[in-house]
Amino acid sequence: MGHWDALRLEQVVGNLLTNAMKYGAGKPVEVTLDGDATRVRLQVRDHGIGIAEEDRARIFERFERAVSVRHYGGFGLGLWIVREIVQALGGGIDVASAPEQGSTFTVTLPRSGAPMH
Helix, strand or coil: CCCCCHHHHHHHHHHHHHHHHHHCCCCCCEEEEEECCCEEEEEEEECCCCCCHHHCCHHHCCCCCCCCHHHHCCCCCHHHHHHHHHHHCCCEEEEEECCCCCEEEEEEEECCCCCCC
């Protein structure tokens, strides 16, 4: 249980799953959810093309991508939207990846929701 905007959280999960299926080379996608008394951690892992180290930070920027538009399409907004929503909910996102080894996106959110301003 946590206090989050359900529609925004649905958008985060949907975007991460869409990316995992798009870049996962047709292999299974793994989704895990765990946490403790104060935080929840969601992980989405694919076993696809992976992301080079030099591209990992950049993929969270608007209109950025680690692959050719010609081969994969899209606008380069999905992960930017995910990061914006996760940060607005008081959390963070990270990626662990290597070329041809797949990618694991980890979202961490406080159970109490975004801090009050």
